[in-house]
Amino acid sequence: MxxxxxxxxxxxxxxxxxxxxxxxxxxxxxxxxxxxxxxxxxxxxxxxxxxxxxxxxxxxxxxxxxxESVKDLLEGRTPMLIGLTVVYGAIYAVIFEQIGFLFSTILFLGALLFTLNGRKKWLVNILVSIIFSFISWYAFSELLGVSLP
Known part of the structure; x- marks a missing residue:
């Protein structure tokens, strides 16, 4: 160790x-x-x-x-959260080119936030995923002139 x-x-x-x-x-x-x-x-x-x-x-x-931090890392919800984040990231990479940056980022962040925060904070999860995705898209495509799929 x-x-x-x-x-x-x-x-x-x-x-x-x-x-x-x-x-x-x-x-x-x-x-x-x-x-x-x-x-x-x-x-x-x-x-x-x-x-x-x-x-x-x-x-x-x-x-x-x-x-004891490594031992604590392998207990509770943490392994499931790590695994789901990896799965969500792989799905995000696959759908990124097909449906574009904006919609794939909204779906990725939405899934991740619902996994982390649960359904009780559904409004915050949806708003954060949509607003962050739009701000990121606007910053890259409009302000910086970067072409996004």
Whole structure:
């Protein structure tokens, strides 16, 4: 168990190093700033590395504490919620191209919220799934000019 707690931050550090190297090797842009495509992935890689190192130090500090969180994770509703979220995500990926971003996102969020909140909060579940989907669609398609299916 202790190896897993240290293994994840080490894996994340290695992954951030890989992204950093890949970012540095991105081709230069032909138009505008030649290093323009480099800034965003490079910044994300550096941030990921910083946070991973912080995470590693936190886990090293807590190495000798007794932790029951993994045991608690496998009890109660949590395994069912994780499984349903994975299933909903797979269905979302399948129907995304067929019915488009807006309707598939409404269905995905609606199913997820009904699973998490239950039927008692049906109005909140429906409103959040519709409003969030429309705001996301508007932000990407209208404000940012990103073409969504």
């Amino acid at each position: 202790k190896v897993i707690k240290i293994g994840m931050p080490i894996f994340l550090i290695l992954l951030s190093c890989t992204f950093l190297i890949a970012s540095i090797n991105l081709p230069k842009a032909n138009l505008g700033n030649p290093n323009g495509p480099l800034y965003f992935p490079l910044g994300l890689s550096v941030l990921m590395m910083i946070f991973s190192v912080i995470y590693l130090f936190q886990e090293l500090k807590r190495l000798h504490e007794k932790n």
